[in-house]
Amino acid sequence: ISMDETSICLYQGDGKGTLFCEPSRGHGRPQPLQFVTKAKARTNFTHVAFICDDTTMQLEMPQVLIMNEHTLLQRDFESIYNAAPRNVYLIRQRSAWNNGDVLKQILKLLGAVLAPYLGVMYPILLFDVAKCHLGGDIFRECRKHGMNPIVIPARMTFLVQPCDTHTFQSYKRVLREEYDARRMLLE
DSSP states (O other): OEEEEEEEESOOOOSEEEEEEOOOOSSSOOOEEOOOOHHHHTOEEEEEEEEOSOHHHHTTSOEEEEEETTTSOHHHHHHHHHHSOTTEEEEEESOSSOOHHHHHHHHHHHHHHHGGGTTTOOOEEEEOOOGGGOSHHHHHHHHHTTOEEEEOOTTOHHHHOHIIIIIHHHHHHHHHHHHHHHHHHHO
């Protein structure tokens, strides 16, 4: 099982859009722009992803979204949580970033998914050297839930971290495409 996290920008545009066209300054043609506030362009949440090589188990792997309490308002939390697939979990807190305490909660979720299979599988959990992954509490939490942690050394993730090498890039591309398609429906 490979675990990694990625930051997802709430605003999926890249600054270019279809709404306005500013006059050209210097050479070249005017570029279409979509105006967005700095706050919106800087609002992110964290997706903690688990992937594995067993397609049946993959459907059960927790996918955790960590959101800032100002981004995901309490009034919206329950309806979004209820609409999400059963393996998607939302964490609403002061910060949208992962930390040791949140990671222990997340490992507990993964442990609950793995518990029925521990007699027939030997779960190995791969993760990188992010600071929040390396606390002693994290290793104890893994072992408590039957997981065998392996830390991928720095500058080696491109070899053995499939979230980085195969998942996140295409995931973010699909998010941008879906964002653009939905935005076009609104215009």
